[in-house]
Amino acid sequence: MLKISNLSKSYKGGKKAVDNLSLEVNSGEIFGFIGHNGAGKTTTIRSIAGVLDFDEGDITIDGISIKKDPVSCKKITAYIPDNPDLYEHLSGIGYLNFIGDIYEVNKFDRETLIEKYADAFELTSNLGDSISSYSHGMKQKLAVIAALIHRPKLLILDEPFVGLDPKAAHILKATMAELCKGGSAIFFSTHVLEVAEKLCNKIAIIKNGKLVACGPTHEVKGNNSLEDVFMELLNEQ
Amino acid sequence: MKKILSLVKVQIGTQLVEILSIGNNRKRKPKALLGGLVFFVLVLGGVSFFYSYMVGKGLMMFNSIDVLPALLMAVTSIIVLFTTTFKIKGTVFGFKDYDLVMSLPVRTMSVVASRLLLLYLLNMIFVCIVMIPAMGVYAILAKPEASFYIIGIFTLLFLPLIPIVVASVLGTIIAYAASRFRYSNLISIVFSLGLMVAIMGMSFTMGDTGQELVDISKALTDRVNNIYPPAEMYSRAITEYDITAFASFIGISALCFILYSLLVAKIFKKMNTIIMTGKSRSKYKLGELRQSSPLKALYFKEIKRYFSSPLYVLNTGFGIVMLTIGAIVLCFVDIEKLMGQVDGAGLLKMGVPVFITFCLVTCYTTAASISLEGKSLWIIKSLPVTAKSIFFAKIAVNLTVTAPALADVILMGFVLELGVFLTLLTVLITILVSIFISLFGLVINLKFPNFTWMTETVVIKQSAAAMIAVFTGMGISALLIALMVVVPSANLAYLIYIGFMAAVNVVLYRILIHWGAKQFHRL
Numbered sequence A: 001m002l003k004i005s006n007l008s009k010s011y012k013g014g015k016k017a018v019d020n021l022s023l024e025v026n027s028g029e030i031f032g033f034i035g036h037n038g039a040g041k042t043t044t045i046r047s048i049a050g051v052l053d054f055d056e057g058d059i060t061i062d063g064i065s066i067k068k069d070p071v072s073c074k075k076i077t078a079y080i081p082d083n084p085d086l087y088e089h090l091s092g093i094g095y096l097n098f099i100g101d102i103y104e105v106n107k108f109d110r111e112t113l114i115e116k117y118a119d120a121f122e123l124t125s126n127l128g129d130s131i132s133s134y135s136h137g138m139k140q141k142l143a144v145i146a147a148l149i150h151r152p153k154l155l156i157l158d159e160p161f162v163g164l165d166p167k168a169a170h171i172l173k174a175t176m177a178e179l180c181k182g183g184s185a186i187f188f189s190t191h192v193l194e195v196a197e198k199l200c201n202k203i204a205i206i207k208n209g210k211l212v213a214c215g216p217t218h219e220v221k222g223n224n225s226l227e228d229v230f231m232e233l234l235n236e237q
Numbered sequence B: 001m002k003k004i005l006s007l008v009k010v011q012i013g014t015q016l017v018e019i020l021s022i023g024n025n026r027k028r029k030p031k032a033l034l035g036g037l038v039f040f041v042l043v044l045g046g047v048s049f050f051y052s053y054m055v056g057k058g059l060m061m062f063n064s065i066d067v068l069p070a071l072l073m074a075v076t077s078i079i080v081l082f083t084t085t086f087k088i089k090g091t092v093f094g095f096k097d098y099d100l101v102m103s104l105p106v107r108t109m110s111v112v113a114s115r116l117l118l119l120y121l122l123n124m125i126f127v128c129i130v131m132i133p134a135m136g137v138y139a140i141l142a143k144p145e146a147s148f149y150i151i152g153i154f155t156l157l158f159l160p161l162i163p164i165v166v167a168s169v170l171g172t173i174i175a176y177a178a179s180r181f182r183y184s185n186l187i188s189i190v191f192s193l194g195l196m197v198a199i200m201g202m203s204f205t206m207g208d209t210g211q212e213l214v215d216i217s218k219a220l221t222d223r224v225n226n227i228y229p230p231a232e233m234y235s236r237a238i239t240e241y242d243i244t245a246f247a248s249f250i251g252i253s254a255l256c257f258i259l260y261s262l263l264v265a266k267i268f269k270k271m272n273t274i275i276m277t278g279k280s281r282s283k284y285k286l287g288e289l290r291q292s293s294p295l296k297a298l299y300f301k302e303i304k305r306y307f308s309s310p311l312y313v314l315n316t317g318f319g320i321v322m323l324t325i326g327a328i329v330l331c332f333v334d335i336e337k338l339m340g341q342v343d344g345a346g347l348l349k350m351g352v353p354v355f356i357t358f359c360l361v362t363c364y365t366t367a368a369s370i371s372l373e374g375k376s377l378w379i380i381k382s383l384p385v386t387a388k389s390i391f392f393a394k395i396a397v398n399l400t401v402t403a404p405a406l407a408d409v410i411l412m413g414f415v416l417e418l419g420v421f422l423t424l425l426t427v428l429i430t431i432l433v434s435i436f437i438s439l440f441g442l443v444i445n446l447k448f449p450n451f452t453w454m455t456e457t458v459v460i461k462q463s464a465a466a467m468i469a470v471f472t473g474m475g476i477s478a479l480l481i482a483l484m485v486v487v488p489s490a491n492l493a494y495l496i497y498i499g500f501m502a503a504v505n506v507v508l509y510r511i512l513i514h515w516g517a518k519q520f521h522r523l
Helices: A041-048 A070-075 A092-102 A107-120 A136-148 A166-181 A193-199 A217-221 A226-235 B002-019 B029-061 B067-085 B098-102 B108-142 B146-158 B161-180 B184-204 B213-227 B230-240 B243-276 B294-307 B310-332 B335-339 B344-360 B371-382 B387-402 B404-415 B419-447 B456-462 B464-486 B490-522
Strands: A002-010 A016-025 A030-035 A056-061 A077-080 A154-158 A185-189 A202-207 A210-216
Touching (some): A002 A041, A016 A056, A016 A185, A030 A041, A030 A166, A041 A077, A041 A185, A070 A077, A092 B294, A107 A136, A136 A154, A136 A166, A166 A185, A193 A226, A202 A226, A210 A217, A210 A226, A217 A226, B002 B108, B029 B108, B067 B108, B067 B161, B067 B230, B098 B243, B108 B146, B146 B243, B161 B184, B161 B243, B184 B310, B294 B387, B310 B344, B344 B404, B344 B464, B387 B419
Parallel strands (some): A030 A185, A154 A185
Antiparallel strands (some): A002 A056, A202 A210
């Protein structure tokens, strides 16, 4: 579903945020992307989402290159950034309807899925309010609902559990598992290693822009905890 | 005091960084944009000098040069009143770093003082740019005594205080109303437009425009003195060196400002809580949802963004409101009498396309629309829509704002009996200039974006993109005047202008589609 080949991205000043990174995420997989602050996780995720231009390599989603046909890639992808700054001038329902229009979600699916996810995340009664009145967690929930209503084949999330209350985090984890059962792929970054360990089929660890470990979760961690492996890789020169 | 100055220093630094868009490109832009800012200051100062000199020369002919300082002080005060009213929300109340500043170990009074000092300094910069050249003109023409310079400098420091207080009260009422009602932004827009039209209307209803300049100036000064008594004190202080008037002006200005500061300090926390706490009804029930096409959805999202910001509407819609009011007023006035001469209507006919282009180029919604995406930019960048569709939606909003101009042109054509040919030419000019300002604004905003703004004012009024759009627009309007002067026939001048604008629009469109789309992906 997602294939990253030799991705490199430098910022002004020459610093390489991502250096020759390659990985693959298949349908039905939950892929965890782990790394220290400034390792290059967000740069990679923003490149996959088509938000950030990159220098070298290629990213394909369902066989389509994001560089050559970004619109087709984005049609089957949903992206949730680490800090969901949404349109504050819209109401919650206005934003969801806007996303529904852009992804051309039919009326029945739109109403059904909004109801399903808004009820699950306990946001229905607030959907009429302006987004400017929402708390960080409510915005995060709204961004998640907006991502789910067009049934994406690939869901990309940057630190999705930050700001969510325990119940919402639990629902999100269940929803991610449900999506994967339905054949979608999920690629997400996290600092919560316990979550990654429990939730992900595969894990990649990035350090200073380079991939230092990648594979099925049980292979990456072996007999140790993910935290031990991560700390060991981080301390290696 | 040290803490207050530190807070002001940080705020000024933030403002400068925002105005110069340093946040987006630290290496290259500051120098070029600082140059642009210097250019802007010189142009504004130059315009002030030229305007003051022309008015002063006219007044000299009637031995009324002493009217000049009061007149210019009144104009400056009105501009300070205009601009400050819409700066209150974002500067004194409802500013973005409120939580951060209020959590610092400083007294609320120090925070209030720093915000008011910032407001004063911002206005003072403008007052100096406008008033110093104007006072220079008065010094050249009236050759006043040395006392003029001393009194002039002292009064200059106190000049913006009362307008700031009045504007703050109005701005606070608008901000409070906006936080209380459902259609608050609409109420705010209507109220603010009403205020602006009322002030503009006041200066237009000064009397018969056929009167001599001196009468107009004296009438204006009398009117201003009636409404704003400190203007008379200022005038007496600066032209007659009246110490009582001088002391009264300074005393009243300072007293008003101190009383206002104490009032703000009392209500600062309460007002900020009211303004910054959103309305929450929490009773929504899901119902039937309306479906639209992606392009329509983008357009409506942009329209909602536009009307969600009274500041955006007032700054980019005022020209079209004035044009519409002008067109309606024409239906009810005696044109020959208005112009005060036999060929008044003829002159007015010739001036119609020029007036329209000047009004249209102030409608530059696209020059801020990319920057206004701010931190939400990721949304449109991650959506399955082309850059072209996003551009079209933004341009469509600009054209929606300028659309009433077409009705105005037809109305003017009918009232002024322009004839079918001239009306048609004017319609073409209206369409082409509307397209020009929409395309140019977008191109220039793509070139100079700013996504790190703290207040909308920065991108709507003070950004490099907005300034370049306005000045280039003015240049495009001036070009029509130049053509009318150079080309013997007015109709031929219009035709050349139409051809030129059509060519410019084609070039701009191509730049937008090719370079603009690439630039958008780079943002």
